[in-house]
Amino acid sequence: MASKLIAPSVLAADFANLQRDVEMINNSDADWFHIDIMDGVFVPNISFGMPVLRDIVKHATKTIDVHLMIIDPDRYIKTFADLGSNILTVHYEACTHLHRTLQAIKAEGMQAGVAINPHTNVSLLEDTINDIDLVCIMSVNPGFGGQSFIENTYKKVKQLKEIIDRNNAKTMIEIDGGVTDKNAKALIEAGADVLVAGSYVFKSENPTATIKGLKEIIA
Ligand code: DX5
């Protein structure tokens, strides 16, 4: 089985010490950088935008996994490719022509991800699953770090895994929101491949050790 991945969410970093926190991730057992971009319209919060991502990418040495919580994401696909995103995830709920959006992301040389809100049924991805490199199952309502994990997520992971296997797809399953040492193992057992962790990592006393601990739990 392919190894399971941890993607610390930079949203929970100390933005006044961003280079320090980026280096911490570089030197840790983490696999990816998870970057949350919010527009204050699709979600009721604004995070940070292109100039900040550009400076993160300058220092980051691992995969850049960008999660767009914005309406009409097609407008910015090329911009995020040029900034150095490796994976670009758009929200199912924000795309009128999801299939076209996925092709546009891949045409820019990135892997294409689709995020689904807690209310969105995984069966809606049945007809695009072979075009999706990564499905991000939101295990909180998007917009803020530090919320508590929605237990219904386990069911969704199992249902999505079944759709992926039945279609012989290579799609990875990412879980985003409220991930801790308490749910990490069960999420992997349900079929998840990548766990995003924001506050659990950055609010801990020793983020490097916390990432190491998560990796051990899911190994
Ligand atoms: C929420 C973001 C998440 C967030 C996760 O809208 O998409 O990536 O940073 O943070 P925690 O792990 O604190 O729930």
Ligand code: ZN
């Ligand atoms: Zn996210």
